[in-house]
Amino acid sequence: MSNAGPRWGWLYVALALGAGCGPMEPSAEAGAPAPQTQDLVTSAPGWWIFQVQDINRTHLVEGPGLELGPTWSTAVGKTVFFVSTDARTGTELWKSDGTLAGTVRVKDIFPGPGGSNPHNLLAVGDTLFFTARGATTTGTELWKSDGTEAGTVMVRDIAAGAADSEPRFLQPFAGGILFQAEDGKTGYELWKSNGTAEGTQLIRELIPGERGLPLLQPRTLGRVLYFGVPGANGATELWKTDGTASGTVRVKELHLSPDATFIPAEGETFYFQASDGGHGEELWKSDGTEAGTVMVKDLRPGLEGAGIREMLWVNGQLFLQADDGTSGAELWKSDGTEAGTVRVKDVFPGAAGSLPMGFRALNGQLVFKADDAAGRTELWKSDGTEAGTVKVRADLPGPLDRSTDHRVINGTLFFRAADQQLWKSDGTTAGTVRVKALPLGPAAADYTELNGTVLFTVSAGQEAPQLQLWKSDGTEAGTALVKDFTSPPETPSHPRYLTEVNGTVFFQADDGVSGAELWKSNARVRGTSRVKDLAPGEASGNPEALIAFQGQLFFSATDGKQAGLWRSDGTDAGTVQVKDVQVFVDPRGRNSLVVRGGELFFFGHRAGAPLSLWKSDGTEAGTVPVKAFGAEPDSLQPAGLTAVGTRVFFTVWESASAGRELWKSDGTEAGTVRVKDIAPGAESSDPTALVAVGDTLFFAAQDARGQELWKSDGTEAGTVRVKDIAPGEASAYPSQLVSMGGRLFFAANDGNGLALWRSDGTEANTVEVRDLSSGTGEPVLNELTVAGSTLFFAGSNGSSGIELWKSNGTSAGTLRVKDISPGPGDSLPQGLRAVGTRLYFAASDGESSLEPWTSDGTEGGTLRVADLAPGNDSSEPQGFTGAGNFVFFTAQVDASGAELWAIGNNGFRDTVAPKLTCPTETTREIREGTSTPVNYSEAQAEDEFSEVTLTYTKAPGSSFDVGSTPVKVTAADAAGNIASCTFFVTVKVTASEPEPEPEQPEKEKSGCTASPGSFLGWMALALLPLLRRRPSNP
Secondary structure, eight states: OOOHHHHHHHHHHHHHHHHTSOSOOOSSOTTOOOOOOTTOOOBOTTOOEEEEEOSOOSOOOOSOOSBOSTTTOEEETTEEEEEEEETTTEEEEEEESSSSTTOEEEEOSSTTTTOOOOEEEEEETTEEEEEEEEETTEEEEEEEESSSSTTOEEEEOSSOTTOOOOOEEEEEETTEEEEEEEOSSSOEEEEEESSSSTTOEEEEOSSOSSOOOOOEEEEEETTEEEEEEEOTTSOEEEEEESSSSTTOEEEEOOEEOTTOOOEEOSTTOEEEEEEOSSSOSEEEEESSSSTTOEEEEOSSTTTTOOOOOOEEEETTEEEEEEEOSSSOEEEEEESSSSTTOEEEEOSSTTTTBOOOEEEEEETTEEEEEEEOTTSOEEEEEESSSSTTOEESOTTSSSOOOOOOOOEEETTEEEEEOTTSOEEEESSSSTTOEEEEOOSSSSOOEEEEEETTEEEEEEESSSSOOOEEEEEESSSSTTOEEEEEOOOGGGSOOOOEEEEEETTEEEEEEEOSSSOEEEEEEOSSSTTOEEEEOSSOTTSOOOOEEEEEETTEEEEEEEOSSOEEEEEESSSSTTEEEEESOEEOOOTTOSOSEEEETTEEEEEEEOTTSOOEEEEESSSSTTOEEEEEOOSOHHHHOOEEEEEETTEEEEEEEOOTTTOEEEEEESSSSTTOEEEEOSSOTTOOOOOEEEEEETTEEEEEEEETTEEEEEEESSSSTTOEEEEOSSOTTOOOOOEEEEEETTEEEEEEEOSSOEEEEEESSSSTTOEEEEEOOOSSSOOEEEEEEEETTEEEEEEEOSSSOOEEEEESSSSTTOEEEEOSSOTTOOOOOEEEEEETTEEEEEEOOSSSOSEEEEESSSSTTOEEOBOSSOTTOOOOOEEEEEETTEEEEEEEOGGGOEEEEEEEGGGOBOOOOOEEEOOOOEEEEESSSSEEEOOOOOOEEEOSSSOOEEEESSOTTOEEESEEEEEEEEEEOTTOOEEEEEEEEEEEEOOSSOOOOOOOOOOOTTSOOOOTTOHHHHHHHHHHHHHOOOOBOO
């Protein structure tokens, strides 16, 4: 559409006003430069991108947040010390006695927001030792604390002045500590301290001069500290010390492993990993003498070594992870003899190995994580026999992650399962249960013991970096929040869960005042606002699982007292709780609420009631349970809720004897049944990636022939494997299932490499579209996303980087769209979202980091919309959601952090200049002189879509000469549209008794001097409404 009419219209207005005014600057000038602000972003030609609103105008505070871990927390008596961050004092030392009132900062060691960054926390008796940076006059040094502000002091400034001694490897020893530090003269050497400045001394200079090197894995065993020292020949030698110079001696010249750990056994004996030059790194033991330091067994003959990574002494035997070169990394045990060092069990048969890790002693047995024969990481236990090495509980939500933050406290193992919740175990199947369903997540990490209870951290939502501190005695009632370290004033608004309803986008955001609440936006300044303060005050309503239903928004939230199902029409009064039933929000973030026909389905439970499948017609009376699933809502873990025709499908954990299988519901209790026991017995078929194609459900499931593609029409007979893509017991691992054009597309591996596949539900027409494993590297096929009739995905054929690909369902039509990051580098397309027929995503072209991109499926039509964070910084755009003429997303730019942004979709842009009103004419009288400073009221401007930046040819407070001076005001919006107006500042010199001024025709605010009877002036004003420009689609 031509814009000639509006452009000429403004010229006519300017001419008309000029004809009726005295000599002055025009009210709008062609080509006037736009003032630069952070909202004026350089974008691709034809694309308009802008920050909708900086909802939270406070800034993000960087730091580790709340830290509980081996070097970040420790218990001293009845107090646990830990590290946390707030906006005022930065990262400092905190303490807790397990109560809210007793959880406080100990001392602001480094005054101000910089923070002292405490670490290496170690308890010795009633004293906490740690390292911290005290002030600008001292570097990082050794500190101690008795839990009081006055008793938290630097022990000694070892590296005098602002230099850092960097104390490390703090170990308890004889009522004090041994550690390594650098005093600026001797390099890193061995020191000791009894907590006083005079008692903090260098023990011995092991490597003379200033080139001292870090010691290796020091460990106190009884009255001796063992450690490794870099030798002159490149080897790391075994040394020991009794805290004196003469008692610091080499035990034996050998090659300690860089991963060496010293594991105490019985008496004076300890085990470790080392090599002697003739063998690889193997299992060794020592009694502290050279003669008693010997290799136990050459588990893997030759120089390669057994790769020992985990060791623990449990109930009279040493357990270790080792690789003999045949069975992979598996569980072994040793009694200290060659004959008694044997593999316990080949948990994962074959050369891959089960990779046992996270060894813990629990009630006389070893518990650990390992991969089973299906490649799933599970919780295991062992008594040292093959028969006694079994899974602790076979039906744990899994697979588990491979973290090692689980911990045994008072005979109970606390750990995090795949549902991201807190679990406990006494080593038995019956005693391995979830403690409590925590309201946020991911949850439960960094366990620390305090007075027989466990303190742990919980993430405040899927995307929030801040944490909460919780405690548990192992019971649901005894698991409670201690303190919320989520500090809204320190964070950006973090808009998320963007959901479109009738041209408006709804989302959760935190303005720093009212907590995480429900917001909406139509991209206009006045149209972006909080809908309702669901949980009044600073508390958060935490709206999530947002979905459009019946022309309104439905979601899960809390009013601060009771969680429930809510709905909103976008107004405060129209945002109400439908029913006080707590919605089960899938921790994987998908399909917590689904629409089937005129009803909304979800899982939830009310206080004291079991978890049930619910349905709602949008009213309180019509929100009812469909079917209850037992008395333990925490064990069900429903997933994959998907509407297909007149039914909804889902998966649940039925019981330890039935596992996880496929279910369906027609909205009645009788019609809510298991579809088929695909993997009979205790094994689970674990259906995943449920997707509807017409009236057929497709999914991936596991049976005796591996994990393959299945389909279901809702009957047992009609629930069948579509095709054995990877023949035999091998698995094709179908994933990324999507529907396009009445067919299913997915990624799978038939044994020849990862490929794109399609299916119409028949075995004959389930075929490979294109093999992406043609290169020498690992192929990639992620985020299958349909936009119109094109399937987009992030892919790599193994020989080029990860780039944007597309497919029309044929081999020839499956190709790379564009080499966004030219050459072998990766552009890493991610967060792919379709808005109509166009794709929006984040990618890096090698010059800029992750920024917003768009594609119409052609190379020329694939372009970066804007570089919001120029250089190596990334704006991390995500959540692209279309609403009206805009594509909304979140991005992190400058100090505003993650806020709401918008792109004009398909070329839509703002073409209307801001509405600008000049100040009234200002007159200042002086008795003498030729000039004077004049302050005047500022101009007023507003814009439909963005904030406005005002500039003045002479700013308020400037010096004005005698006479009338025109001041031009320019207003620019985020799209670069400009409006301007002119007013006059008059300075007069008067006598002591100034004569009355003759009456002058009042000047118009626009800068006109025309009289009210001026024909052209009035004509121009009459034409203004007719000539106003409106947004248009070019």
